[in-house]
Amino acid sequence: MPKMIFVNLPVTDLARSTAFYEAIGGTINPLFSNEQATAIVLSDAIYVMLLTHDFYRTFTKKDVIDAHRTSGVLLAISCDSKADVDAMIDKAVSAGGKGDPGPKQEFGELMYGRSFEDPDGHHWEPNWMAPQAIQGGAEALTKAEAPAGK
Template identity: 60%
Template sequence: MSRMIFINLPVTDLDRSVRFYEAIGARKEPKFSNEQAAMMVFSDTISVMLLRHEFYSGFTSKPIADAHASSAALLAISCDSPAAVDEMVEAATSAGGKADPGPKNDMPEMMYGRSFEDPDGHHWEPVWMDANFAEKGAHPAEAAEA
């Protein structure tokens, strides 16, 4: 079985967050959703767990950060093309998110990325990377020396 990642995000309005994540391409998994949490599936290996604040607080003794005011994580997600990056950001904006809180990453023929914030301020970075560039890596000379 492939390793999976489950990103747990505290949200203030679960229904609004479900609608937002559906708008950007995730599907709600009813088997792992209830009135306190919703599992949003992006792929076979990537899921986002949206947790109401009071439920999220049961998993940590730390206070929940205001993601509108501070940054704790940048959540990057791959896209199949530069156009798909733009489509995701546009969908996020139309669904109540904020477009491009971070700089655009536009390196033609290598990679293209933008960003958006969900309604709770969580910062996402959809990115497309050319397969040949990805295979070589960011530092091909260093890899050859290793």
């Protein structure tokens, strides 16, 4: 069985967050959803678990961050093309998210990335990489132009 990732995010308004993630292309898995959590399927291997703050606190004794003020994680997700990156940003903004809180990342024809924040401030970075960038790794990116804004 391939490994899966379940990204657990604390949210202040479960219905609003569920609608947001559906608007950017996710689907609800009702088997893992209830009044405290919504399981959003982004791919066969990636789930986003939206958890009310009270439910989230049952998994940790740490304070729940306010992602509008504190960065705890940057969530990168691959896209099939540069156009798909832009489309995801457009969907996120249309659904109430914040577009481009970070700089665009452009490495010529090797890589392209942008970012958005969901309504709770969680920072996502959709990106596209050309096959030669994936195969060439960091060396290929080092030879490409520096990211815009850096």
